Amino acid sequence: MAIKTLGVVGSGQMGNGIAQVAASSGLEVKMVDVNQDLLDRGMAAIDRSLERLVSKGNMAEDDAKLAKSSIEASIGLEKLADCDLVVEAIPEIPELKFSTFSDLDSICKEATILASNTSSISIDEIASHTSRPERVIGMHFMNPVPVMKLVEIINGKDTSQEVSNAVISVAKSMGKTPLSCRDSPGFVSNRILMPMINEAILALQENVAEPEAIDGIMKLGMNHPIGPLALADLIGLDTVLHIMKVLREGLGDDKYTPAPLLIEMVQDGLIGRKSGKGFYAY
Numbered sequence: 060m061a062i063k064t065l066g067v068v069g070s071g072q073m074g075n076g077i078a079q080v081a082a083s084s085g086l087e088v089k090m091v092d093v094n095q096d097l098l099d100r101g102m103a104a105i106d107r108s109l110e111r112l113v114s115k116g117n118m119a120e121d122d123a124k125l126a127k128s129s130i131e132a133s134i135g136l137e138k139l140a141d142c143d144l145v146v147e148a149i150p151e152i153p154e155l156k157f158s159t160f161s162d163l164d165s166i167c168k169e170a171t172i173l174a175s176n177t178s179s180i181s182i183d184e185i186a187s188h189t190s191r192p193e194r195v196i197g198m199h200f201m202n203p204v205p206v207m208k209l210v211e212i213i214n215g216k217d218t219s220q221e222v223s224n225a226v227i228s229v230a231k232s233m234g235k236t237p238l239s240c241r242d243s244p245g246f247v248s249n250r251i252l253m254p255m256i257n258e259a260i261l262a263l264q265e266n267v268a269e270p271e272a273i274d275g276i277m278k279l280g281m282n283h284p285i286g287p288l289a290l291a292d293l294i295g296l297d298t299v300l301h302i303m304k305v306l307r308e309g310l311g312d313d314k315y316t317p318a319p320l321l322i323e324m325v326q327d328g329l330i331g332r333k334s335g336k337g338f339y340a341y
């Protein structure tokens with residue numbers, strides 16, 4: 060089950076990162092989105108990231124050029140018909156994911172593996188909208204994709220061992236470290252990460268410390284690269300809130316109740332880096 064062509068649905072922060080890393084590892088990449096403006100923004104982000112890698116001496120200029128030329132950006136899922144693997148990286152709206160997988164299922168060749176980069180939606184539920192649940196799997200990349208080593212591999216109840224092995228192998232060829240888990244709310248990464256971020260927001264709300272102190276304590280005391288509030292700003296507070304709700308509903312435990320301050324900030328549009336302001340101003 061050799062994977063040579065990779066399709067990416069969505070050219071946003073995660074999608075363009077996945078396309079870049081896949082192209083840098085020698086795969087032929089087709090990245091699709093719903094309009095040219097989004098594709099242009101995705102390609103511009105890839106340019107910036109490749110330039111950064113070249114300027115730091117982490118990539119040869121010729122390799123960056125080759126990677127860029129291996130990415131074909133276009134509108135519409137039809138372009139992905141012949142891909143060996145398609146990774147979906149569209150917004151975390153369940154109905155949107157379900158209809159996208161249903162469309163991919165009818166467009167893509169029989170052998171295509173359909174993967175989702177979802178951070179919280181059930182892989183089994185996504186798979187149930189296709190006629191090939193054994194070829195549906197979670198491939199959860201971390202932000203920023205070019206830098207972070209992990210790919211969390213989520214095996215649905217019907218995912219075949221052959222598909223799991225193929226996806227593990229392609230993740231390794233992309234220079235990533237794949238680690239596997241079963242389908243469960245928040246998988247492993249967000250089941251552990253999000254309650255920590257939520258707790259940091261509760262500490263802030265209860266005036267236990269200023270944001271800089273909360274983040275500094277976790278950075279210096281726990282050796283985290285950035286503090287939980289800065290990380291919430293990087294991920295997006297809307298996403299943090301969404302995943303807390305998934306954990307609370309899916310695991311049925313009040314300990315996952317989102318912090319009132321988190322709900323308030325999302326209502327006020329203070330959702331982090333992408334809005335220019337969250338716990339910090341950007």
Ligand code: CAA
Nearest residue numbers: 108111112115178200201202203205206249284285290294
């Ligand atoms: N493209 C290419 N290179 C990049 C880059 C990008 N987009 N972003 C950062 N880099 C490189 C920098 O050039 C720099 O390279 P050198 O080491 O060669 O100098 C290196 O990465 C470190 O970057 P910076 O010096 O700019 O800043 P930093 O030391 O603060 O590191 C960071 C940035 C890697 C993002 C670091 O802050 C970090 O690890 N943060 C935590 C990230 C994290 O936890 N991500 C997971 C989020 S959860 C998620 O994604 C899943 C979910 O479902 C919500």
